[in-house]
Amino acid sequence: MKHHDGPSFHMSSAELREHGHRMVDWIADYLDGVSDHPVRSRSEPGEVRAALPESPPDHPEPFAAVLADLERIIVPGLTHWQSPDFFAYFPANSSGPSILGELASAGLGIQGMLWATSPAATELETLVCDWVVDLLGLPRRFHSDGPGGGVIADSASSAVLTALVAARHRAGGAAVAADLVGYTSTEAHSSVQKAFAVAGFAPDQLRLVDVDPVGAMDADHLTALLAADAAAGRTPFFVCATVGTTSTMAVDPVAGIATACSQHGAWLHVDAAMAGSAGVAPELRWVNDGVDRADSWCFDPHKWLFTNFDCDCLFVADRAPLVEALSIVPEYLRNAASESGEVIDYRDWQIPLGRRFRALKLWFVIRHYGAEGLAHHVRRHVELAETFEGWLAASDRFVLAAPRHLNLVCLRAVDGDDATQVVLDAVNESGQAYLTHTRVGGELVIRVSIGQTTTELDNVERLWGLLHDAAEGRALPRR
Amino acid sequence: MKHHDGPSFHMSSAELREHGHRMVDWIADYLDGVSDHPVRSRSEPGEVRAALPESPPDHPEPFAAVLADLERIIVPGLTHWQSPDFFAYFPANSSGPSILGELASAGLGIQGMLWATSPAATELETLVCDWVVDLLGLPRRFHSDGPGGGVIADSASSAVLTALVAARHRAGGAAVAADLVGYTSTEAHSSVQKAFAVAGFAPDQLRLVDVDPVGAMDADHLTALLAADAAAGRTPFFVCATVGTTSTMAVDPVAGIATACSQHGAWLHVDAAMAGSAGVAPELRWVNDGVDRADSWCFDPHKWLFTNFDCDCLFVADRAPLVEALSIVPEYLRNAASESGEVIDYRDWQIPLGRRFRALKLWFVIRHYGAEGLAHHVRRHVELAETFEGWLAASDRFVLAAPRHLNLVCLRAVDGDDATQVVLDAVNESGQAYLTHTRVGGELVIRVSIGQTTTELDNVERLWGLLHDAAEGRALPRR
Numbered sequence: 001m002k003h004h005d006g007p008s009f010h011m012s013s014a015e016l017r018e019h020g021h022r023m024v025d026w027i028a029d030y031l032d033g034v035s036d037h038p039v040r041s042r043s044e045p046g047e048v049r050a051a052l053p054e055s056p057p058d059h060p061e062p063f064a065a066v067l068a069d070l071e072r073i074i075v076p077g078l079t080h081w082q083s084p085d086f087f088a089y090f091p092a093n094s095s096g097p098s099i100l101g102e103l104a105s106a107g108l109g110i111q112g113m114l115w116a117t118s119p120a121a122t123e124l125e126t127l128v129c130d131w132v133v134d135l136l137g138l139p140r141r142f143h144s145d146g147p148g149g150g151v152i153a154d155s156a157s158s159a160v161l162t163a164l165v166a167a168r169h170r171a172g173g174a175a176v177a178a179d180l181v182g183y184t185s186t187e188a189h190s191s192v193q194k195a196f197a198v199a200g201f202a203p204d205q206l207r208l209v210d211v212d213p214v215g216a217m218d219a220d221h222l223t224a225l226l227a228a229d230a231a232a233g234r235t236p237f238f239v240c241a242t243v244g245t246t247s248t249m250a251v252d253p254v255a256g257i258a259t260a261c262s263q264h265g266a267w268l269h270v271d272a273a274m275a276g277s278a279g280v281a282p283e284l285r286w287v288n289d290g291v292d293r294a295d296s297w298c299f300d301p302h303k304w305l306f307t308n309f310d311c312d313c314l315f316v317a318d319r320a321p322l323v324e325a326l327s328i329v330p331e332y333l334r335n336a337a338s339e340s341g342e343v344i345d346y347r348d349w350q351i352p353l354g355r356r357f358r359a360l361k362l363w364f365v366i367r368h369y370g371a372e373g374l375a376h377h378v379r380r381h382v383e384l385a386e387t388f389e390g391w392l393a394a395s396d397r398f399v400l401a402a403p404r405h406l407n408l409v410c411l412r413a414v415d416g417d418d419a420t421q422v423v424l425d426a427v428n429e430s431g432q433a434y435l436t437h438t439r440v441g442g443e444l445v446i447r448v449s450i451g452q453t454t455t456e457l458d459n460v461e462r463l464w465g466l467l468h469d470a471a472e473g474r475a476l477p478r479r
Numbered sequence: 480m481k482h483h484d485g486p487s488f489h490m491s492s493a494e495l496r497e498h499g500h501r502m503v504d505w506i507a508d509y510l511d512g513v514s515d516h517p518v519r520s521r522s523e524p525g526e527v528r529a530a531l532p533e534s535p536p537d538h539p540e541p542f543a544a545v546l547a548d549l550e551r552i553i554v555p556g557l558t559h560w561q562s563p564d565f566f567a568y569f570p571a572n573s574s575g576p577s578i579l580g581e582l583a584s585a586g587l588g589i590q591g592m593l594w595a596t597s598p599a600a601t602e603l604e605t606l607v608c609d610w611v612v613d614l615l616g617l618p619r620r621f622h623s624d625g626p627g628g629g630v631i632a633d634s635a636s637s638a639v640l641t642a643l644v645a646a647r648h649r650a651g652g653a654a655v656a657a658d659l660v661g662y663t664s665t666e667a668h669s670s671v672q673k674a675f676a677v678a679g680f681a682p683d684q685l686r687l688v689d690v691d692p693v694g695a696m697d698a699d700h701l702t703a704l705l706a707a708d709a710a711a712g713r714t715p716f717f718v719c720a721t722v723g724t725t726s727t728m729a730v731d732p733v734a735g736i737a738t739a740c741s742q743h744g745a746w747l748h749v750d751a752a753m754a755g756s757a758g759v760a761p762e763l764r765w766v767n768d769g770v771d772r773a774d775s776w777c778f779d780p781h782k783w784l785f786t787n788f789d790c791d792c793l794f795v796a797d798r799a800p801l802v803e804a805l806s807i808v809p810e811y812l813r814n815a816a817s818e819s820g821e822v823i824d825y826r827d828w829q830i831p832l833g834r835r836f837r838a839l840k841l842w843f844v845i846r847h848y849g850a851e852g853l854a855h856h857v858r859r860h861v862e863l864a865e866t867f868e869g870w871l872a873a874s875d876r877f878v879l880a881a882p883r884h885l886n887l888v889c890l891r892a893v894d895g896d897d898a899t900q901v902v903l904d905a906v907n908e909s910g911q912a913y914l915t916h917t918r919v920g921g922e923l924v925i926r927v928s929i930g931q932t933t934t935e936l937d938n939v940e941r942l943w944g945l946l947h948d949a950a951e952g953r954a955l956p957r958r
Contacts, residue, residue: 010932052603107502175681328673351830
């Protein structure tokens with residue numbers, strides 16, 4: 001064959017060090033200065049693309065050029081989720097150890113699809129999930145020393161789909177699927193409906209259970225629906241309860257729901273995507289009430305536990321139906337370790353085959369903060385929400401629109417929806433903070449989700465000032 | 480509220496820089512020395528876990544302690560996918576720019592679920608997918624300037640599930656699902672079967688089409704199956720063709736398959752997970768033959784395009800059925816940009832809601848290498864496979880077990896399965912290289928998958944020497 005003495009095109013080890021140090025410093029600079037940017041991007045549709053070449057480069061470009069475009073073109077097109085003034089959607093918070101854990105994972109570049117493809121990836125993941133059981137005070141049934149255990153998924157959306165497929169398998173599989181009925185509340189996350197659609201259920205196979213005035217599932221309505229379906233010869237097989245709804249952080253009555261499920265043999269999945277993190281503070285472990293009877297439970301360290309997206313922990317009480325539903329073993333994946341039965345192959349605990357070494361970042365985060373540090377910050381965010389709630393109680397401009405749960409405060413203007421919209425738009429357009437909305441009882445509501453890694457009292461005080469100034473018609477300063 | 484003057488627990492900016500530089504250097508050192516490790520881990524089940532504490536730490540630990548455990552406990556438990564002597568499974572290759580792109584994504588920590596949640600994330604992703612259309616010589620129907628376009632998914636497994644759900648929607652949705660029948664070959668990836676199971680199809684709703692002696696789908700058999708199902712009143716709705724089967728890199732006759740699909744209105748998805756990368760070299764663009772009539776096509780830059788897992792590009796000719804099948808819009812996600820219809824919300828192009836900024840790493844890789852650099856390395860890997868094939872042709876110990884396609888060589892010992900197994904085990908146990916197996920026509924076959932970023936002629940020569948020594952019963956040196 002020919003010899004190739006031309007350029008290697010690869011980034012050399014020396015270049016990786018040099019550019020890597022620059023990239024780390026660039027990130028540290030970005031995070032140091034994140035408050036200088038308008039929180040919500042002011043980019044217009046097509047603006048970012050128009051600033052970039054339409055065709056890929058024929059020849060290599062220097063790393064400095066890429067970094068310059070990142071700074072000049074990409075950053076202005078970002079909404080700054082890591083800003084301490086980000087109160088929108090949910091806190092997709094991150095932290096130094098998480099960033100470095102993700103870096104380590106990218107650098108090692110291993111595949112964790114099977115135990116055999118990198119034993120440490122599987123064993124660290126199982127261990128870290130067991131640590132989470134301890135950290136959050138979860139029921140022992142989710143620890144890997146019994147028939148259950150945990151796995152890291154990309155998101156709570158994938159987790160509910162995985163649980164749904166396992167539940168269908170336990171209920172008899174595709175052969176009986178037309179008789180199956182699932183349940184979740186009208187306030188559950190859209191991912192439940194999406195999971196049912198992906199899994200091939202007809203729309204009427206997912207019942208939406210009423211909620212109480214606070215937004216929590218009405219367990220009596222669930223009980224009635226289950227009984228009616230069973231009486232009609234249908235099979236209630238899956239209930240998704242929510243601990244911390246997206247709109248208002250309402251907490252479904254899991255214990256009552258579990259009782260209803262057990263009467264019909266239905267799988268109980270609990271989606272605790274954001275609220276689950278609260279368990280790191282022992283005084284907030286009421287969020288786990290009733291979970292000891294759930295078949296599966298998930299939460300997102302990538303929401304409120306300082307671990308960058310993607311990192312969802314899904315726990316099951318019994319791994320058998322999960323593995324039975326999802327295990328397909330072609331010849332090219334057969335190996336002695338899998339066939340020994342001694343190891344976990346996480347490929348069978350998820351929808352895709354391949355898997356990144358996500359456990360590293362969660363391991364880095366837990367070791368960096370310790371239980372103490374994690375509890376400190378989660379507790380602190382809840383205290384800030386309590387403080388904010390106190391201001392609202394004394395306000396003549398705004399009222400609390402739903403009971404505060406944990407770190408989410410929902411408010412509206414006393415003057416009605418139009419006034420609420422004006423305030424919301426003014427704050428968001430100022431770039432000083434970013435808030436998103438929902439509707440509660442038909443009324444427009446501003447959500448104040450407090451949980452960014454570096455959000456402190458002064459950020460919340462400034463937000464309160466912005467809301468008040470906007471309500472009183474004063475122009476807000478702009479970032 | 481109380482004031483907190485205690486420790487912040489966060490990693491400071493100065494610490495992030497210091498530890499980040501160390502982490503970068505650690506990765507560069509790891510990659511420099513990756514050939515010193517046995518390629519396949521020698522870890523025994525439970526060994527990694529036993530070396531780590533059973534409980535999470537109560538208090539913060541220094542970063543140096545985490546890094547020390549990474550080195551001492553985790554690395555020996557890894558199979559080194561980035562080793563130039565890794566010839567197993569598929570080349571999950573990576574590169575400096577990709578690692579730094581992943582780092583940038585982790586540092587920015589934004590959410591790309593909607594255009595509105597970070598416009599640059601969506602626009603860069605659309606642009607980079609359009610760049611890929613150019614780079615690989617894909618049909619124009621996959622460019623975003625028409626009704627089609629590309630999206631980055633985590634894996635080809637998720638891509639086939641997404642395509643399947645879109646195809647079902649186009650065929651009439653869950654209401655008609657019992658009549659639907661899908662098709663793929665007996666040599667297709669296990670993810671097709673898994674996607675059908677997850678999507679709720681009964682096992683008999685996926686037909687396995689025969690393959691020719693080379694392992695490519697028999698288009699005549701497909702045509703006959705389609706006709707028989709249609710005659711029986713069933714609806715053929717989805718065909719998954721494979722460009723580069725996992726076992727032998729066989730290439731299905733996509734043009735003939737497309738003709739059969741079009742007669743029945745079936746959605747044609749093409750899984751080109753590894754082989755799709757070959758299109759970066761113009762002389763290898765025959766891998767795209769017929770793809771101009773596919774409804775969807777995907778490939779994995781995380782296999783053979785120097786981009787660390789996870790990064791799959793899924794292209795569709797028409798985005799409408801995809802978005803219609805997967806779009807669910809709760810109040811809290813409504814926003815003006817989405818409602819204007821001017822922007823893409825990639826949340827509707829995938830199963831989960833949340834999304835990482837994966838486009839960054841692919842953008843970094845394409846700019847670093849340029850089309851020239853990418854083609855150079857892919858071409859080089861194919862040349863190395865040709866060289867290896869030449870050695871086999873002259874061997875009296877081994878024979879080619881299937882025609883070489885692109886970068887995959889399949890061989891077996893002339894003395895039969897037991898001899899092949901002895902050789903495979905000897906090489907893998909030596910730690911000098913790592914190979915996995917498959918079966919072709921019932922016979923045990925060793926796959927030599929050549930595509931690691933730094934694999935060069937000397938790695939392939941050494942592998943050939945190891946195979947020969949093992950076949951002749953000589954003890955192999957151990958790493």
